Amino acid sequence: MRDNPNIILTPASEFKRAAKQDRFQGHDYYALDELLTTEQKMARDAMREWVRQEVSPIIEDCFEFNKHPLHLFKGLAELGALGPTTPTQYGGVGADDITYGLMMQELERGDSGIRSAASVQGSLVMYPIYKFGSEFQRKKYLPALASAEMIGCFGLTEPDHGSNPAGMTTHFVDGGDCYILNGAKMWITNSPIADVAVVWAKDEAGEIRGLIVDMHAKGASAPEIHGKLSLRASITGELVFEDVRVPKENLLPNVKGLKGPLSCLSKARYGIAWGAIGAGMDCYDSALRYSLEREQFGRPLGGFQLTQKKLAEMITELTKAQLLAWRLGTLMIADKATPAQVSMAKRNNVQIALQIAREARQIHGGMGITNEYPIMRHMMNLETVLTYEGTHDIHLLITGMDVTGLNAFK
Ligand code: TGC
Ligand code: FAD
Numbered sequence: 001m002r003d004n005p006n007i008i009l010t011p012a013s014e015f016k017r018a019a020k021q022d023r024f025q026g027h028d029y030y031a032l033d034e035l036l037t038t039e040q041k042m043a044r045d046a047m048r049e050w051v052r053q054e055v056s057p058i059i060e061d062c063f064e065f066n067k068h069p070l071h072l073f074k075g076l077a078e079l080g081a082l083g084p085t086t087p088t089q090y091g092g093v094g095a096d097d098i099t100y101g102l103m104m105q106e107l108e109r110g111d112s113g114i115r116s117a118a119s120v121q122g123s124l125v126m127y128p129i130y131k132f133g134s135e136f137q138r139k140k141y142l143p144a145l146a147s148a149e150m151i152g153c154f155g156l157t158e159p160d161h162g163s164n165p166a167g168m169t170t171h172f173v174d175g176g177d178c179y180i181l182n183g184a185k186m187w188i189t190n191s192p193i194a195d196v197a198v199v200w201a202k203d204e205a206g207e208i209r210g211l212i213v214d215m216h217a218k219g220a221s222a223p224e225i226h227g228k229l230s231l232r233a234s235i236t237g238e239l240v241f242e243d244v245r246v247p248k249e250n251l252l253p254n255v256k257g258l259k260g261p262l263s264c265l266s267k268a269r270y271g272i273a274w275g276a277i278g279a280g281m282d283c284y285d286s287a288l289r290y291s292l293e294r295e296q297f298g299r300p301l302g303g304f305q306l307t308q309k310k311l312a313e314m315i316t317e318l319t320k321a322q323l324l325a326w327r328l329g330t331l332m333i334a335d336k337a338t339p340a341q342v343s344m345a346k347r348n349n350v351q352i353a354l355q356i357a358r359e360a361r362q363i364h365g366g367m368g369i370t371n372e373y374p375i376m377r378h379m380m381n382l383e384t385v386l387t388y389e390g391t392h393d394i395h396l397l398i399t400g401m402d403v404t405g406l407n408a409f410k
Pocket of ligand 1: 115116117119120154156157162163164165166189257258259260262263264265266339388389390391394398409410
């Protein structure tokens with residue numbers, strides 16, 4: 001549609017140009033910057049600039065035509081966005097959790113799918129290898145993953161076990177000099193392009209263990225899932241294991257049980273709590289700009305009380321979300337954050353970002369449904385973000401369990 005000469009977009013394309021110029025201004029209503037260190041602000045600003053230069057010019061096409069900009073991995077690696085909190089001796093940049101969060105915010109301001117690529121590589125592949133792996137595994141995999149020489153994926157969800165991963169049926173048995181792995185995983189970000197997968201599977205005793213699986217091994221495959229109307233710049237697939245021989249040295253030695261994968265999720269969910277703010281900000285920025293430039297009934301849309309209500313609520317919710325994420329970040333740095341606190345922030349911030357996208361879409365009127373503006377892309381992406389890493393309702397039940405002490409899952 002963008003190249004259709006029959007469609008005249010004269011006034012709106014002006015707004016689009018103006019909106020694009022100003023999209024990255026950021027909004028810091030409560031002077032959050034004063035709470036950040038110089039290093040945190042520098043990392044955020046570098047990522048914002050990189051997104052502006054490398055992601056924004058291509059992202060609408062990637063989304064529309066379902067293209068996966070894999071070349072961006074190199075830039076992400078150079079900026080230290082792949083496993084930012086990983087110590088430098090393993091190829092990371094040894095950043096603190098607030099720096100990590102701010103990086104995710106800026107990436108998701110660009111696109112949730114690009115943030116996803118960084119989340120999976122850093123929090124779901126590198127983190128478990130660092131946290132639960134042997135020294136041999138750390139040295140073999142972490143530098144290669146941090147530099148994007150190797151791409152990883154995280155296999156927890158199965159076709160019949162999404163919200164309830166404890167029920168998984170993927171399993172492995174002792175095959176003498178190796179383990180023999182069988183089973184299937186579903187909805188796995190980056191699986192079709194992955195060199196390695198961190199796969200959670202049950203051993204012969206029924207205990208959940210983590211395995212680092214070479215995706216080039218015989219019997220391992222990763223068919224792509226097609227037809228996604230969300231996160232279209234991100235590639236998603238299955239993982240299928242048919243008698244795959246996994247070297248015994250690839251078992252993660254230092255964790256057993258569901259707390260292994262769930263603690264990786266805590267790290268990634270925290271990143272999403274920041275990331276969603278970025279998507280919300282991009283929608284808000286676009287809506288604010290449009291409301292000041294688009295006139296109806298002889299005045300800018302922003303001059304009507306109903307539009308001001310929408311904008312005022314957006315910036316209020318964004319500000320609350322920023323403060324929630326920042327405080328959670330300080331708890332993460334002090335190693336005091338609980339999984340339930342992470343759930344609250346992930347759930348709240350994704351929900352408000354989605355609401356902001358919906359309201360921003362209304363402010364843009366008909367133009368809001370086109371890819372002249374980022375709104376629908378963010379909105380469609382956020383539908384996935386609301387669901388993955390624990391659905392909106394699962395996180396509500398985690399909070400419910402935390403405050404009542406009663407487990408609604410069992
Ligand atoms: P439950 O009995 O509650 O817990 C089992 C053990 O795990 C511990 N635990 C955690 N540990 C660390 N971090 C967390 N967030 C934890 N949550 C629980 C818990 O203390 C216990 O430890 P222990 O020592 O007693 O054994 O487990 P349950 O089976 O009742 O499940 C609870 C429930 C439903 C909350 C959990 O299964 C859950 O969170 N389900 C949602 C599944 C989910 O989030 N899947 C995400 C898949 S990965 C993904 O979506 C990646 S998207 C990638 C991208 O960004 O592109
Ligand atoms: P279900 O668990 O079937 O849930 C369906 C609905 O039922 C939801 O609304 C849920 O909230 C509700 N529900 C379930 N149980 C309860 C309950 N007890 N009480 C009330 N309501 C309930 N997984 C990975 O392992 N690795 C990845 O890299 C990965 N990437 C993904 C990328 C994309 C694009 C998507 C869409 C998903 C990805 N996932 C990944 C999977 C994701 O984590 C799951 O989709 C999610 O956990 C939900 O599982 P499900 O889709 O099977 O839904």
